Amino acid sequence: MSTPELIALDVDGTLLDPETQTISPAVKDAVARVLDSGAEVVVSTGRTFLGTQPILDELGLPGGYALCSNGAVLVDVAAREPVSVTTFDAAPVMAELAERLPGSIFATERVGIGSLVTAEFDPAKLHGPQQRATPEELVATGVPRLIAEWVDHDPDELLAALRGVRLPECTYTLDQYEPWVTVVPAGVSKGATLEKLRAELGIAGELTFAAGDGDNDIEMLRWAAHGVAMGQARPEVHAVADEIAGPVEEDGIAAVLHRLFGY
Template sequence: MSSAWKPKLIALDVDGTLLDPETQSVSEVVRAAVRRAVGSGAQVVVSTGRSTLGTRPILAELGLTGGVALCSNGAVRMDAATGAVLAVETFDPAPVHAALSERLPGAIYAAERVGVGSLVSSLFGEEELHGPQQLAGLDELVARPVPRLIANWTGHAPEEVHHAMGGVEFPACTITLDHYEPWVTVVPAGVTKGSALEKLRTELGIPAEDTFAAGDGDNDIEMLEWAAHGVAMGQGPAVVHAAADEVTGPVSEDGLAAVLNRIFG
């Protein structure tokens, strides 16, 4: 990457990249760095595992009033200015739930209802899901196609989830395990942040060499590999670092701002 290079498409994860999970806020240093990138003509795309309801406050905090945001690991595209849902990809959660139940006995589930909240088998923590939670029986939970299904194996460590899910492949969906929480996140087959960004890049006519992405989690790996320059946050696990071209400081030290300011400062 030359010192004169400035990306035209910038994809940014939220939790652990833009937002510090400890403070539950985006620092002014990071907000200023994002504004500087936008002011330089780059299109900034918030690309997150969050639902639309959890993404809208972040867009407002950053002051993003144009373009789109990619939610639910790329399964949902949203207008960043209006919050309107532009596109949704879904899958049948019933067979996936049945298979997960065998491997994660006692797990609780959340099926996303776009723009509404989540149907849940048991209540999740307030900060774990964004938007209203509606208790539902399993039949109702898996009765219709969804963009995202979450299994939370409460009382277990993330390592136990990785062991239970080792080598398992599910048809018609994409599964992401988590290094921070005992979660399994399921979206439609072929859908990742990276695939959604590639579709957007092609539509916008932006050259592949003018792309940038930053993230810290397992669901960011495809996005980091997609970008011409991928940046992993310092606190992320080794597997995420390995997918990136550069490792910056942790979110608690405004690592994203350090890279953006180097490029656009």
């Protein structure tokens, strides 16, 4: 493919190794060289705005945009401010998830502030301050993101419980590493938000690139002219990719970026 001009990169499992919770020097160097080429690098993650900011700092991104909450929140990187926030009524979804996944705990995002939670989450997983609230308080107003964690279950059990299930008026994805459901407004995905951004930036569709490893990256990989799935991703993610990189623990994305940008 031609050298891409719009580079969308997932965080957990692509840039950052979930086991070590670090971005390796090789990956940081690869991203820095892409930035030096003049390409637009867009961190595209399911993380909240607060959870994304340390990644932007660690990569040294000087400007541009970041997609948070699977595309529900678009951030101006230089200003560290949301450009747009898409919300939805999460009450019907939370009620159905509570029935299908008994024992789940829930969190809704308060952009730039933290999360309302029905019970305390591991702070390493849910970034930013947590405020306890009733289920009714969590969904009293529109939210950009709802999280359900199925406590004492594993990701495969979650996948089996929700396989083929349609939840009301939302888009939801399942985490590969944790028993988490991430819910955002209907029609929102990394791919959909990236397409809007691509059009606004005036970048040709054939000059787009994306890399990811999760269920929430599938639409982004389909969107990109060249989509790369990480080696450790599930078969469903590999199936939609144009290329399969090495796994995150082997700096798979660094090798791909080195090749594409010819250094």
